[in-house]
Each structure stands twice: as C-alpha cells, then as structure tokens.
Amino acid sequence: MHKSEPWPRTPLIWTGVDLRRTEIACCTWLVQIGCGIWFGGNATYFLEQAGFDNKQSFNFGLGQNAVNVFGTICSCWVMQLVGRRSLYLSGLVIMLVLLLAPPNAIAYGSGTLLMLFTLTYGVTVGPVCYCLVSEMPSTRLRIKTVALARNAYNVMSIAANFLNNPILNPTAWNLRGKGGFLWVDFCLISFTRAYYRLPDPRGLSAGEMDVLFQQKVPARQFTKVKADPFRSVNAVANVCT
Numbered sequence: 001m002h003k004s005e006p007w008p009r010t011p012l013i014w015t016g017v018d019l020r021r022t023e024i025a026c027c028t029w030l031v032q033i034g035c036g037i038w039f040g041g042n043a044t045y046f047l048e049q050a051g052f053d054n055k056q057s058f059n060f061g062l063g064q065n066a067v068n069v070f071g072t073i074c075s076c077w078v079m080q081l082v083g084r085r086s087l088y089l090s091g092l093v094i095m096l097v098l099l100l101a102p103p104n105a106i107a108y109g110s111g112t113l114l115m116l117f118t119l120t121y122g123v124t125v126g127p128v129c130y131c132l133v134s135e136m137p138s139t140r141l142r143i144k145t146v147a148l149a150r151n152a153y154n155v156m157s158i159a160a161n162f163l164n165n166p167i168l169n170p171t172a173w174n175l176r177g178k179g180g181f182l183w184v185d186f187c188l189i190s191f192t193r194a195y196y197r198l199p200d201p202r203g204l205s206a207g208e209m210d211v212l213f214q215q216k217v218p219a220r221q222f223t224k225v226k227a228d229p230f231r232s233v234n235a236v237a238n239v240c241t
Contacts, residue, residue: 013141013148017213025136025149027193028129030156031088034190035095035125036183038160040117041068045168047111060111064118071122083223084128084135085200091124092191099180099187135201138210196220205229 044061137145166172167179207229
C-alpha cells in the first residue's frame with residue numbers, strides 16, 4: 001500500500017527556503033497596515049475634526065466605501081495587465097506621496113486626498129495583498145503560512161489602533177492632517193521592504209516558484225529567470241535573454 005506523506009509540521013515554516021517564503025507572506029500582509037490605511041481610511045472621524053458636520057462626514061464615509069469597492073473591482077483587470085509586484089509598489093509610491101501632501105485647511109481638500117488614497121489602496125495594496133500571500137508559500141505549507149501571516153496582521157492592527165486614535169483625537173495629540181507625516185515613515189519602510197524582498201509570481205506555477213526559491217533567486221529577478229520544474233532539483237534556472 002502507498003504510505004501517505006505526513007502532514008507538515010509547523011516548525012517547517014521557520015526553516016530553510018520556507019523561512020524566506022514565510023517572511024514574505026507575513027510582511028506582505030503587514031504592509032496593508034504600514035501603508036497608512038488606518039489613517040487614510042478613517043474618513044468619517046477625520047472629516048469631523050476637519051470641519052464637516054456629522055451628516056456630511058457620514059455621507060463622505062459611505063462614498064469612501066463605494067470608492068474602495070470600485071477600486072477592488074478594477075484591480076481584477078489591472079492585475080492581469082501589470083503584475084502583482086509592479087501594482088503593489090506603484091500603489092505604495094502613490095500613497096506615500098499623498099501622505100506627504102501638506103495638510104489642507106479646506107475640509108473638501110482633505111476629503112479629496114482621502115478619496116484618492118482610498119482608491120489607490122483599493123486598486124493596489126488592498127486586493128493584491130491577498131493574491132501575494134496565497135501564492136508565496138509552498139503548497140504543503142500554504143495553510144499554516146497564511147494563518148501565521150494573518151495572525152501577524154491581527155497583532156499589528158491592534159498596535160495601529162493604539163497609534164491612530166491619539167493622532168486624530170482633539171483631546172490627545174490632535175495632529176489632524178499632520179498625522180499623515182507620522183505614517184510616512186511606515187509607508188517608506190513598507191515600500192523599501194517590498195522593493196527588495198517581494199517577488200512577482202505572475203504567470204508562475206507552484207513548481208516554478210519552488211525552483212526559484214530553492215535557487216535563492218533575488219526578488220527583482222523572478223521575472224527575468226526561467227525556471228524548469230521538470231529538471232533535476234539541483235539544476236540552475238536559466239536567465240532569459
């Protein structure tokens with residue numbers, strides 16, 4: 001009788017090639033927080049502090065949710081044309097620029113920037129993250145890696161809640177629009193990490209991903225290297241010319 005292969009143990013995600021894949025999956029999900037969406041996505045309360053009344057702020061918040069849904073739908077087509085890595089990095093750059101925008105004394109000006117920030121997130125980092133997290137782990141360790149990455153996100157979101165509330169609270173730090181300058185640091189770190197560590201799995205099978213990770217191909221070279229999963233394990237991937 002054929003002996004079934006034992007279920008992979010959790011410590012395997014911390015060893016060898018899988019350690020790199022675990023780190024990429026966890027950090028990719030953490031970027032959803034580091035990009036500043038905790039600040040840019042809190043439109044209702046932010047606009048109340050900027051001068052909108054309760055009804056205007058609530059309507060703007062509903063509009064922001066609609067923009068997010070629209071951006072996510074658009075991402076389904078954009079992702080097929082651009083690729084995960086390029087879309088992810090371009091979204092981080094745009095959000096970084098929006099966070100650096102000087103605080104606007106006009107409430108509608110601040111609201112427009114928030115809408116642009118939300119649209120960018122909805123097209124890029126928001127939905128692309130879920131594709132990347134599920135494609136980075138090996139097939140045998142996918143469930144455990146995704147679960148660990150999501151738990152890392154949950155823990156970091158708790159810290160983000162503690163940080164973001166005093167930024168907007170008028171009885172605490174009361175930074176208002178200047179709070180974006182605080183999130184710029186986290187967004188810049190997120191972009192730097194993604195640029196050097198995040199590969200693009202677009203068009204690659206699970207077997208090809210395994211070969212590229214086993215050969216320790218740099219993240220920026222994934223699209224320039226042709227992997228053949230049907231060759232021997234020790235075969236070196238060929239660079240496309």
